[in-house]
Amino acid sequence: MLSVAMMAALAAGVQGDTWRDDIAWRGAQAHMSTTSDGHFTLTGPFGKRDIAVQRMRAETASPMFDGLFAMAQDELAQDSVTAINDPAFDHGQPIPCTCFVTGVKWPYVWTRDLSYSIDLGLWKFDPQRARNGLNFKLSDVRDPARQQGLYVMQDTGSGGSWPISTDRVAWFLGAQHLLDDKAFADNVYRALNDTLTQDRQYAFDADMGLYRGETSFLDWREQTYPAWTADNVVFIAQSFALSTNVLHYQSLQLASRLAKAHGDSAKVKRYEEQAAALKAAINAHFWRKDRGMYMSYIDGDGTPYDTYDLLGTALAITSGVAEGEAAHIALANYPTWPAGSPVIWPERADQPVYHNRAIWPFVSAYALRAARVVNDPARIAHELRSIMRGAAIAGSNMENYELATQSTHVDEGKLSGPVVDSPRQLWSVAAYLDMVSEGVFGLAPDGWIEPKLPVSLVPMLFGERDSISLTMPDRTITLRRPHALQGDLLVADTTKQHGTETVVTLKVIDVSVIPLRTEAPLYAPAAPDAPSIEKDNRGWRVEADGKVVLYADGQRVGRIDGSTYIAQGAQPPCVSVTRVDEHGIESLHSPTVCGGEPVAIGDGWPRSWTAPVSGRYRITLRYENNHGPINTGVTAAVKMLVAHCGDTTPQRVPIVMPHSMGEQSSTYGVITANAGAVCRFELEQGFNMSDLSHFAHYTGGKGGSEGPLNDARIGDLIIMPAAGAP
Structure with a gap:
């Protein structure tokens, strides 16, 4: 729990500073001065920055708050x-x-950067430029002989891009605000239908009810995923991420609304049903009851991972996936530090600062939005001050900051960082603009004014003033403070319109204030090596290095010390282990190992196999894809494996073969077969990002200007029993 002194410091700012002209932090100080004609000058560790008069103006008791708003506009212009x-x-x-x-x-x-930035309010400030950027990230198909469509692009990325990474649907977060332009709206609806159909075909897992793919924006695998994914991203392609599934949920909701506007009742029903089922699946699989938090990602078989990310948590709350008490608890249990909230938790002790051990202002802005949803004044104030402090001390809206110091660089040898940190990063600029327009003045996307101001911010924003205002090109919002301030949160009492000015008189309400969580340990323990598993007359014997937690087929078995037996079941188990530290925090998992002897089938296509018993079988391919490096490119090989087992309906399984370092196993799919059934396997060509016309401009690797490339050297077809009832 927070001490009284710590709560006061976090509520009022460092050392009780009201942050009107100055922000002091860890021996550094930033000062904002202003002139009567609206010019600002910011001085700090970076030197001096003059900020010209801008078209939008905040007028509060804090020149620092107002001047940084002007600086964000200046950087948006740049x-x-x-x-x-x-x-x-x-x-x-x-x-x-x-x-x-x-x-x-x-x-x-970049698709995700632009889309989140537009959703954070840039659609209000320059809608045409926002539409132009979004249109730039749409593409049709290069080869007229292939199935045509209009698709959102997944940028170059892990293992050769989509469908290892599948957060391109963030595009619709931004696009949903710009539908007043009919031509653009028509493109949005077409791209929405085509992109969702394609993701359903290649990235959706019907057993789990979830979409596979990497965490949104957290795309430097060594920073957030197990160390063994550094050279093999198949695990990431097979896994499920909270943030990416929430983005799909929001896209399905938008698709339902647009289908209704187009009078397509069949699509409305389909999208509504898919969205409802996805929401239920997210809550069933990602909610970790013992932590009171939503996990950042889980394994392809549902194995839980004791790792969390702030963007996924915030999106779950703002989207409505997390509701009621779960939304309150999830945000309250997400740890924070005096400088702000980390984008992942727990951190990795062996990784430099970037996503690891870092504050990203755009994620802080989404956390602020989530705090507004659940009426959490402590979190609103904390995220707002973090965004302000970073911009003031650095003299720009930087890409990210180190967690403990909120510095743009700390020197710690191989752990130094942030490794990359760019000034006037677009989504950081958007974060400040959104923090002012929505976070303070309550300007919601639908145009309503819904302020939710912590009482702790009154000294900074109001001082001795009766009102504060935000002047925009088409309107002015004025907030009037009440005389009495007994309570926690300022909200609208009365709203009056005077021409283009909206005047909101505030009132104070009491809310259930949950203290910020500041006592969490920083690091997770290091992951153990993979266990071994062998069968003897007592069952399946698992041996691991010391005291670990054992997982089998997606379920937690419990703590073991060195070795244990798993009772012999119908199918050989697949197991992994974690370590637990003195705080009860689990490491990431070891690699997974499976019992039993798989069947390997080679020599051309089609290939045949006879099922020995009725059941579920895991199907994978041995392959090599040397068409690009592990961390980038657009040539992940994507195929559709079709299984004809007896006279049953053909079963279609997407197979993803990311860029590799030598031969390895692809993603797997699961089929069912009856005892004695002869299964004939065929391999059909799939789709990857190199098929899009846009990537004819890609000159940084294969699959670009020289033409589409969706291929790999394919070896044996591997079949092994899978857990679960047929």
Whole structure:
């Protein structure tokens, strides 16, 4: 629990500072001065920055708050360009695009960065530029002989991109705000139908009811996934991520709304049913009751991982996937530090600072939104101050900060970082703008004014003033404080309209204040080596290195010391182990090992096999895909394995073969077969990002300007019994 002193410090700022002209932090100080005509000057460790008059203006008791709002607008103007470039596209030559760039070090348009930025309010500030950028990330299919469609692009990434990474549907978070343009809205609806259909075909697991793929934005695998994924990302392709599934849920909801607008009742019903089922599956599989938190990701067989991320948690709350008490508890149990909230928890002791041990302002903005949903004044104030402090001390809306110091760089040898940190990062700029317009003044996406201001922020924002205001090109919002401040949260009491000015008189309400969680340990323990498993006359003997927690076929067996037996069941088990530290925090899992002897079938296609007993069987391919490095590219090999078992309906299993370092196993699928049934397997061509016309401009690797490439050297077909009833 927080001490009284710590609660006071977090509520009022460092050392009780009201943060009007100055912010002091760990020996550094930033100062904001202003002139009568609206110019600001920010000085700090970075030097001096002059900020010109901007078209939008915040007027509060804090020149620091107001000046940083002006600085965010200035940086948005600098991020507004007419051409973009990246070394991996068109050989680095300028590409015309009247759109937003991602930041100083990222002068290109990336799907997730742009989409989250637009959702964080950029659609209000420059809708046409926002639409242009989103349109840039849509593509049709290169080969006219292939099935056509309009698709959102998954950028270059882990193992050769989609469907190892599947968070391209974040695009619809931004697009949903810009549907007043009919041509754009028509593209959104078409892309929504085509993209969701494709993801359903290649990334959806009917047994789990979830979409496979990497955590959204947390795409540097060594930082957040087990160390053994550094050279093999098949686990990531097979796994399920909270954030990516919530994004699919939101996309399905949008699809239902747009189908209704188009009068397509069949699609409305289908999308509504899929969204409801997905919401139920997310809550069933990701909620970890013993932690009171939503896990960041789980294994392909449902094995729980004791790891959490703030973006996934916040999106679960703001989307409505997390409801009621679960939403309150999930946010309250997510740990924070005096400088702000980490994007992952627990941290990795062997990794440098980037996603690991870091604060990302755009994620803090989503956490602030989540705190508004659950009426958590302590969290609202904490995330707001974190966003402000970072921008003030750094002199720019930086990409990220180290967790403990909120510095843009700490020197710790091989653990130094942040490894990359760009000024005026677009989604960090959007985070500050959103923190002001929605986080303080309550301007919701639907145009309603719904302020939820912690009483602890009154000294900074109001001082001795009776009101504060936000002036935008088309409207002014004025908030009037009440005379008495007994309570926790300021909300709207009365709202009056005077021309283009909306005047909201606030009132104070009491809410159930949950203290910020600041006592959590920083690091998780290191993962153990893989166990061994052998069968003898007593069953399946599992041996591990010391005291570990054993998991089998997606379920927690319990703690063991060195070895144990798993009772002999109908199918050989697949097992992994974790370590637990003195705080009860589990490590990430060891690699999984399976008992039994798999059947290997080779020599061309089609291939045949006779099922020895009735049951479920796991199917995978041995393969080699050397078409790109592990961390990037667009040439993940994607196929559809079709199993004809007896006279039953053919079973279709997507197989993903990411970029590899030598031969390894692909993702697996599960089929059912009756005893004695002869199964004939065929392999059909699938789809990958290199099939999209946009990637004809890709010059950073294979599958680009030289043409689509969706291929791998395929070896044996591996069949082994799978857990679960047929």
